[in-house]
Amino acid sequence: MKHFTIHNLQSAAPNARPILEGLAKMVGFVPNVFAVMGGSASALNGFVEVTKQFGASSLNATEREIVHIATSVENGCSYCVAGHTGFAKAQKVDDAVIEAVRTRGTIADPKLAALHDFTRALVIKRGHVEQSELERFRAAGYTEAQVYEVIIGISEKTISNLTSISLDLPLDEAFKPFAWEPEEARIAA
Incomplete structure (x- = not known):
């Protein structure tokens, strides 16, 4: 990792601590991508709010996971x-769907395939x-509103992609059991 602090509840900015505490309760731990933003309550609040809004789509x-993984693969x-x-x-997403998105493969379900492609x-x-x-x-069955929701999901994931990549988190x-390298997707493409 480059020279950035992965914060914990003691080192985080005071206004960021309640957010990190909430994440720890919800997820069971604070993922590094959130913890590193713990030095800036503003950055962390912005990221968490976009994440909440996409979750409410x-x-x-x-x-949602197709959007998250596909965006991350392409980035x-x-x-x-x-x-x-x-x-x-x-969340019990079908393993074949997960693998197809991770490798830029084909999803059997036409509607999910259209979401992946879009x-x-x-x-x-x-x-x-x-x-x-x-x-x-x-035509695959998605609405105009869902076009915007996909864009929000991509925006959310781009924030974490840029953070993770630039800081080499x-x-x-x-x-760790789900480690992935960009070459996996290039080979399948």
């Missing part, structure tokens, strides 16, 4: 792919998607 757990974020693989497994297109093209890509996403013990 109309997308179900499988769909080459080993930390976030591993972390969200763990979260996806905890998410990847938004990230790869930095939002400059074609009208036909929007139409394919909508070490994987939390809980995420």
